[in-house]
Amino acid sequence: MKISRIAKATLIALVALFLLAPLAAQTFYTSKAVAADEKALAAEKRPDFSSPAFVDKSVKVAGLPETLTWYTSKPPVMGSKRAKAGGVWSGYMAEYPTTFRTVGPNSNHAYRSLFLTNVGTININSETKEWIPGEATHWAFGADGKTVYYKLNPKVKWSDGVPVTSKDYLFMLQFMRSPHIQAPWYNDYYTETITDIKAYGDYVIAVTANVAMDKDDLLYNTSVGPRPAHFYGGTVPADFVDAYQWKAEPVTGPYKLLDFVKGETLTFAKVKGWWGHEYDYNKYRYNADFLEYQVITGGNEIVKKYFYDGQIDQFFQIIPTEWSAGESAEAIKKGWIDRQYHFYVPLTGVSGIIMNTAFPLFADKNVRWGMYYAINIQKMIDTELRGEYARYHNIGLAHVFGGIKFNAEELRKPDFDPKKAGEFFDKAGYSLFDSDGIRKNAAGQRLSFELLYSSPNHTARLSILREEAKKAGLDMQLKLQQTGIFTSILEKNFQAWWGAMSTGLYGNYWQYFHSENAKPQTNNFWNYANPEMDKLLDAFDAEPSLAKKAALQQQIERKVHEEALVVPNYYVPFTRLASWKWVRYPSWLGQQFDDTWTDPISGGYFWIDEAIRKEVLDAKKSGKAYKPLLIKDETFKAK
């Protein structure tokens, strides 16, 4: 009797244990600081970032040559109120900077921006592309349509404590025009485009451009930064290039170089009592006290090892296979590393299969239209790219400036359709079939071309296009050239190119499609010449009004679509990465046009929570697992 009761109890206990066991496994460990911040994170709402410019009638400046209307804007707090100041952030450099100078020989390296954290007179709002104040609080337009007046913020200081005045802007012009800096591009820009800078007292400057432009264009071209006159003693030394090779200039930005070990590390420190926090939009930003960069060579696989080892704080996982591999990483499964995934609208230029019309096959518009149907971009995205990249239909994206949209957003490229492609190829005369199923024309020429590309990573995805193109009787040979590819491109020595170009605030299509450039050593990769297109391009360049420019740009884009010059491929509509748990982010991560939120200097929105670091390292030591955290912001995901 007794035994059976014990047995019964044991049985019940066992069953209970069995039922509860999965529940127990589901409960994750958490710690005090992590729990507190995660609760705050859940409650955090995306703010309204808009900052429309308005006329500030209260500003009166005496002693100016003309009466001015001063504009300003009041951007809201853009950082997260959860942010904590302090801590050390660890990052890496793929190679050591070749110089600490920001102009002159070898200064255009990948880490130049670390030494040039200057704020600029005014800046662009990354969410709305509106103007926001920087080193200048107000701006005004001269009657000539070429001059902008900037009222400087008297609180701005160099990182060595010396106040910034109009003298530093005058010195900047002198500096940039000096032959001693050995930088012809800057010499030219600050002579030809910026024709003059005048100072009116210590805190007003007037910057003049060469031609009358639309107001937004004018602001974009005249928003300049100062150079520290006191640092150089007011003149540019003749031996500037050598003397300042390893000297970092004072900056007006939030971080200055503190220490370095040549070839190994760079350490930046937050400027004490940084003036920029005066502005609301800079509050809760630039939180870390120190930024440490170490050189890690050997590519992404090596960087990954450093990251999982905890030596660096962030690791990008843009590539689909990298992201999915992250799923199985122990530190991510156990929640010591969080992941952040933010959709945005990337500024994108020409990208895809660029067809050289000098190659006889592509001289025929029917063949080019057939390409639209024969190249299965969607399948490539759905398979190799795991459906994560966005299909691209145009030659420009996110050209939004001065509140005006420049892109013909309605353009859509047709879906893969071998039958339709066949109809176009038939029209072009390629209606017979070779013994291997590739089309040919009556003269025996095969429907075949070489696609030049430079990244071995792309071989797999291009192989998909190649196999699919066969269904349209099109033979696409893959030609990998890892080095010197752009030389071949500029020589126009290719048939088709799998390439991409960067772009400015709006399209600069003259260089690409004007007949004047249909020759080697230009960016008209298509060798394309068409009088109608020339007319549009000339009109675009001559047009000062942004609204009319935008309408013309849209016409150009439609014309390019209609002429089938490019088979656009894809763009990456997100930034995503893995970060150790002590790197904390706002719940909204970034803004509409912003991919700099992952960077401590150009974004500066995240912060380092040293209390969480301690807790996570303890949890890691004892093997305790947090609930894995993924912050995903899909506000700007393309529909």
Next chain:
Amino acid sequence: MKAPLGLFRKRPRSGDAPGSADERAGFRIRIDPLTKARIKRFTQIKRGYWSFIAISSLLVLSLVAELFVNSRALVVNYEGKLYFPTYARVFLGQEFGLDYKYETNYRELKETLKENGKGWVILPPVPWNAYEQDFIEGEYPPNAPSAERRHFLGTDIIGRDVLARLLYGFRTAILFALLYVTATFLIGTVIGALMGYWGGPFDMVFQRLIEIWERIPFLYVVMILGAIFKPNFLLFIGIFVVFGWSGRTWSVRAMTYRERERDYILAARAMGASTLRIIGVHIVPNVLVVILTSLPFAVSGAISSLTALDYLGFGLRAPTPSWGELLSMGIAQYEAAPWILASIVTAMTFVLVTIAFVGEGLRDAFDPRKHTVYR
């Protein structure tokens, strides 16, 4: 005059020479007793012998790989007519009543014909070729091995059958190696023998030429030529042969130097034999041992070089199936898709070790200490 010591001996036709009808009808290959003994010895070295059988059958099998691993059907019976697509031209879908103008998908055709009863299809055991991609709904390649989908070694990162790429990659590699070795040995032996036989200025000039030639960095040349020309199979063989023959001359040259001082050469010369005859009939058969025993190692060396070039991305143009590409993919994906690395490493190890065993067997079989007395 002593009989030349060699593997094969050609005998010129001679009207009054005794012999069989065969012999009188023309050249005849006579296997001399020594060669017989060597072959016998080789068959007795079990490891080498079976390796030789294995690698030869694999080679033969790969030459007709289309019959086993291919997306094209072996036989199609459509509306009473038989088609054999394997080695024929491309049959477009519309020829079998399908609504497309590209190569018929025979796997689908099989299902279609089964349903509408208009015929039947016999597919190879692995109905995939080395290029086509198999994407499974809701999954992303690489896909694990699956007997049901007939991917016996799984798929690579874009859904191509690993077995198919392995087999066709092997065919490319082994054919490459055989052609390369044949060509380099031919050129190397001829030039080496002439250097040794003539000696003097000819020898001197070629020695210096070869020394200079061999200093040209081979990898850079491959990279440069690959960028200029379409890197196809023939170009590769060409480049390899152009840079590979010189290394083969040294040992033949040295051996020839030794042989030409022998009495039987002197005798041949005294009888008025031409240079060509002396080299072809007397010297080469005698130095053949050196060449033959190093042959398998040259073959495995060539396979490794081609693989290495492909691995570095300077090999044959994508998407040609190649071992180097599989190897680099396997290494990059070893966590997500261990079957790729496992397949290629197993295959490479097997082939290279097998060839090495053959080489080892040959060396032992030809070892002069084993059967001859020094003459």
